[in-house]
Amino acid sequence: MINSMLMSVIIAAPDGGEPSFSIAKMMAIIVSAIFINNYVLSRFLGICPFLGVSKQLDSAVGMGAAVVFVMVLATLGSWLVYHHVLVPYGMEYLRTISFIIIIASLVQLVEMILQKFSPALYDALGIFLPLITTNCAILGVAVLNIDDKLSLGYSLVNSVAAGIGFTLALVLMAGLRERMETADVPEALRGLPLAFLIAGAMSIAFLGFAGLGG
Amino acid sequence: MSIAQDFSRGIMRENPVFKQALGMCPFLAVTTSVENALGMGAAATFVLVFSNFLVSLFRKVIPSKVRIPSYIVIIATFVTLVDLLMNAYLPALHSSLGIFIPLIVVNCIILGRAEGFANKNKVLPSIADGIGMGLGFTLAMVIMATFREILGNGSWLGFNLLGESYQNQPMLIAILAPGAFILMAFILGFFNIMEKRKRGGAR
Amino acid sequence: MGEIIRVGSMLMLVAAIAAVALGYVNSVTSPIIAEQKEQAKLDAMIDVAGSLASGELMFDSLSVPDLANPYAEVDETLAVVSVNDSAGVELGYLFVAYGKGYSSTVQTMIAVNTAGTLTGNTVLYQQETPGLGANVSNPARFLYQFDGLNASSLLLSKDGGDLDAITGSTITSRAVTNSVRNGLDALSAAGIIPVSGGAQ
Numbered sequence: 333m334i335n336s337m338l339m340s341v342i343i344a345a346p347d348g349g350e351p352s353f354s355i356a357k358m359m360a361i362i363v364s365a366i367f368i369n370n371y372v373l374s375r376f377l378g379i380c381p382f383l384g385v386s387k388q389l390d391s392a393v394g395m396g397a398a399v400v401f402v403m404v405l406a407t408l409g410s411w412l413v414y415h416h417v418l419v420p421y422g423m424e425y426l427r428t429i430s431f432i433i434i435i436a437s438l439v440q441l442v443e444m445i446l447q448k449f450s451p452a453l454y455d456a457l458g459i460f461l462p463l464i465t466t467n468c469a470i471l472g473v474a475v476l477n478i479d480d481k482l483s484l485g486y487s488l489v490n491s492v493a494a495g496i497g498f499t500l501a502l503v504l505m506a507g508l509r510e511r512m513e514t515a516d517v518p519e520a521l522r523g524l525p526l527a528f529l530i531a532g533a534m535s536i537a538f539l540g541f542a543g544l545g546g
Numbered sequence: 547m548s549i550a551q552d553f554s555r556g557i558m559r560e561n562p563v564f565k566q567a568l569g570m571c572p573f574l575a576v577t578t579s580v581e582n583a584l585g586m587g588a589a590a591t592f593v594l595v596f597s598n599f600l601v602s603l604f605r606k607v608i609p610s611k612v613r614i615p616s617y618i619v620i621i622a623t624f625v626t627l628v629d630l631l632m633n634a635y636l637p638a639l640h641s642s643l644g645i646f647i648p649l650i651v652v653n654c655i656i657l658g659r660a661e662g663f664a665n666k667n668k669v670l671p672s673i674a675d676g677i678g679m680g681l682g683f684t685l686a687m688v689i690m691a692t693f694r695e696i697l698g699n700g701s702w703l704g705f706n707l708l709g710e711s712y713q714n715q716p717m718l719i720a721i722l723a724p725g726a727f728i729l730m731a732f733i734l735g736f737f738n739i740m741e742k743r744k745r746g747g748a749r
Numbered sequence: 750m751g752e753i754i755r756v757g758s759m760l761m762l763v764a765a766i767a768a769v770a771l772g773y774v775n776s777v778t779s780p781i782i783a784e785q786k787e788q789a790k791l792d793a794m795i796d797v798a799g800s801l802a803s804g805e806l807m808f809d810s811l812s813v814p815d816l817a818n819p820y821a822e823v824d825e826t827l828a829v830v831s832v833n834d835s836a837g838v839e840l841g842y843l844f845v846a847y848g849k850g851y852s853s854t855v856q857t858m859i860a861v862n863t864a865g866t867l868t869g870n871t872v873l874y875q876q877e878t879p880g881l882g883a884n885v886s887n888p889a890r891f892l893y894q895f896d897g898l899n900a901s902s903l904l905l906s907k908d909g910g911d912l913d914a915i916t917g918s919t920i921t922s923r924a925v926t927n928s929v930r931n932g933l934d935a936l937s938a939a940g941i942i943p944v945s946g947g948a949q
Contacts, residue, residue, distance in 0.1 A: 375575070376572075376575035376723070376726070377571055379571045379574060380568075380571070380654060423772075425630060425772075426626070427626075428625055428651055429622035429626055429764075429767060432618055432622050432651050433618070436614075466652045466654055468652040471648070471652050472645060475645055475649070479645065518735075520735040520736075523738075524567060524734055525735040525738065527731075528728070529727070529728060532725075532728035533724070535727055539723065539724060578879035608759065608763075609759055612756050612757075619767050620767070623767040623770065626774075627774055630771075630775060630782075631774075631778060633782050634778040637789065641874065644876055698880050718880050718881070721879055721880035722881070
């Protein structure tokens with residue numbers, strides 16, 4: 333998907349230093365974002381869609397795909413704007429406001445493009461797109477990429493992995509909730525409380541990945 | 547509806563966290579200590595009051611087609627304001643709330659009140675609504691943080707309550723991520739029971 | 750078309766007002782933020798250097814040729830400050846160690862005397878897990894063990910040394926321990942402090 337010219341831009345270090353892109357660091361970022369510091373279960377980002385769209389497996393997969401898609405585009409846009417517009421002009425304080433505008437307009441743009449050129453994909457993802465603007469995992473990954481001083485290449489890797497981690501949590505949650513439909517749950521815990529209990533159990537399981545951090 | 551009702555509604559009856567399940571991300575993430583809960587509550591209330599105020603003030607000027615983007619810009623402005631002021635005057639709190647300060651922008655409570663209330667109401671009720679909802683959010687976070695800090699660290703607002711021996715072997719799970727989800731499940735379950743009792747009693 | 754321009758310019762206006770207002774606030778707060786960061790660092794220096802000697806101390810940034818940078822991996826550099834008493838006698842050195850922990854780069858300010866023995870420390874910054882790694886900021890949990898050690902004895906018990914890691918936070922403990930040891934090794938390699946222990 334990424335052509336060679338873009339690839340060379342991505343691999344170059346942010347401050348024009350020597351190209352630095354180690355597979356080891358890339359793997360560390362991927363494992364961390366998906367398992368160890370899972371955006372939903374350990375960082376608490378994207379809880380609203382996690383609870384709201386996890387009632388059925390189909391919609392969970394659709395939402396996950398839409399999040400990965402927007403997350404990568406938002407990371408690309410926000411990283412370029414931050415390092416090539418805000419930093420050179422000393423306007424880092426406009427980070428939050430410019431990132432949210434980038435995300436909101438990206439979501440709008442993606443919606444329009446999909447509607448026009450790929451109605452099939454639009455039918456699959458369309459209803460989830462408006463919800464994504466206020467998904468804090470998107471803004472979260474954009475901000476964390478800057479805070480962690482990641483280069484563009486690592487930022488993109490991080491955003492794909494974060495999106496996959498989000499999708500994984502969402503799909504697991506949906507699978508569990510579908511099964512719980514028929515279970516005999518105490519009346520007081522039906523609905524949202526049960527969803528939180530399931531999330532807690534999943535979070536304990538993900539805590540076990542902490543040892544992978546090495 | 548009177549201003550007093552606009553104010554009190556958000557605190558208990560329509561509490562944004564317990565009754566509407568909004569603003570979950572910061573609620574679960576920063577309630578590891580009461581101090582963080584108060585700090586986040588104050589920051590969110592500040593943003594909420596001023597965004598409600600401006601949205602209400604300009605509700606007839608902002609074209610309805612671009613109202614959501616305009617609200618987001620207004621909210622993001624006040625979030626950045628809080629971010630800068632907190633960094634300058636409360637650096638320790640700023641560093642422990644970390645990424646959740648910029649993320650106030652996407653807190654659904656704030657956009658929700660702009661779109662659901664300030665958009666349709668006069669300035670004073672909107673401010674009252676903002677203060678009430680902000681206090682409700684803060685109260686919910688303090689309740690949650692009280693459980694988590696006492697169980698997970700043996701202290702409340704930094705004061706050691708349960709002694710050194712507990713602090714060396716606390717119930718760690720409460721302060722870790724799973725504890726947040728599980729405690730929230732029980733708090734919501736408790737509210738469900740209360741609601742049922744109330745309905746049962748009325749009958 | 751006129752509608753789009755009207756609506757668009759309205760949005761532009763909102764954004765422009767916001768940007769100007771924030772620019773003003775930023776111009777007011779940024780010097781305060783910078784000054785307060787400086788002050789916090791200075792307070793930490795005075796606090797940590799107090800472990801070397803009491804009384805009036807003088808700080809001087811030390812420029813060392815051939816000083817290796819053990820912190821390149823986390824995009825930081827090793828900077829050394831020498832601590833002198835009022836008569837100008839060198840008592841020891843301060844430096845900040847940067848170690849990649851579980852979810853942040855932990856910054857620890859370290860005081861070491863001219864013999865290469867650690868005398869004091871304080872955590873300047875960490876964003877580790879509350880209840881676990883974040884306990885590194887509480888000296889009684891971990892860092893109290895550092896005083897009186899030199900580079901050769903800075904090892905966790907899990908790595909063959911004597912230091913007890915914070916329960917459930919081996920990664921954070923190891924990050925701090927190794928970052929401090931690497932800093933000390935760089936200082937002794939540059940001839941500032943003696944090579945420790947004779948074990949190596």
